[in-house]
Amino acid sequence: MDISRPAHRIAQTFRRGLAAVVLVTLAMAAPGPTLAAPADDSVLPPEQHTSEKGKRLAARYAPALHDLSAKVYHCMPWVEVKRNGIGFYKPKHLDGDLRYLSINLYIDQQPSPEFAAYTIEERASRMFSRYVGPMVRRMSEAPGLMADPSLDGFTVILEWLKQAAATPSGRPVHETIAVFMDRATAGDYLAGRLPARELAARARVLGWDGETAVGPLRLTSWDDDFVATYKVSNYQLAPGVSCP
């Protein structure tokens, strides 16, 4: 019985299979495409604002909003601007077409037992102090914005992981605060007339536990240099990008 032909076929099939495995492995080990900029969907396009006032503001400051998105993307890599998270939105709880420059951020941090032991007001106060002042400062850097009479204020939405999923098939729960600040309050803060410790008292803060609204929160605030000093370990800044 001549078994050389089947053996030859098996050996050929084996070689082809091995080649396929090697090719797939090499393809997966090759460097992926680099993202030099954040996804374009972080800024709400002007035409998707529902009033002429909102559209005008969004069109006028579009370059500055994209710069803001890029700065957050590269310089605060632990923070994500959510889809359509930047725009001249109208706060739902306010009457009239009041347009606040808004940013909606997810803060990527692991829940710690110490942080979880705080009350929601204490957790929110810490997140407020870390992020709200620095973000309002960055948002106000758009040339001419603070002098624009169409701007009514600022909204900073902060979301973070409250607890990880309890089971492998479960879902993690996020906490969210939305901070609303009229233009006068922001102007006083930026000009140094309003100290950081009084900022939370002058702002309106609403909270959510997962999808459930917990209503207005009374927070305390203070100066916090976390955003300026925190560095993600082993993080490599993209070529050509510099951060303050």
Next chain:
Amino acid sequence: MRIDHWKFLLGASVLLVLAGCATSDEWATWKEHPTHFASGDHFFFSTRNKEGGTPRVTRQDIALARDQGWWGKPITVGQEAILER
């Protein structure tokens, strides 16, 4: 001679199969972590950064990790509940 080739190929195949098998301990570990790699990009990150070495984290790694929901879809409030366009 031809039969020797056949035996060699069979032996090599058996060795290859045995080498690719997980031990019972390895299977137990895998079952405790059923979502080992959520995607090819997650696999790429994990293979590029070997245990014991200094990891290299790019902005792309971080963005992909979030986009692909490595840690699951969260329960959270939608922006439309807070703001109007």
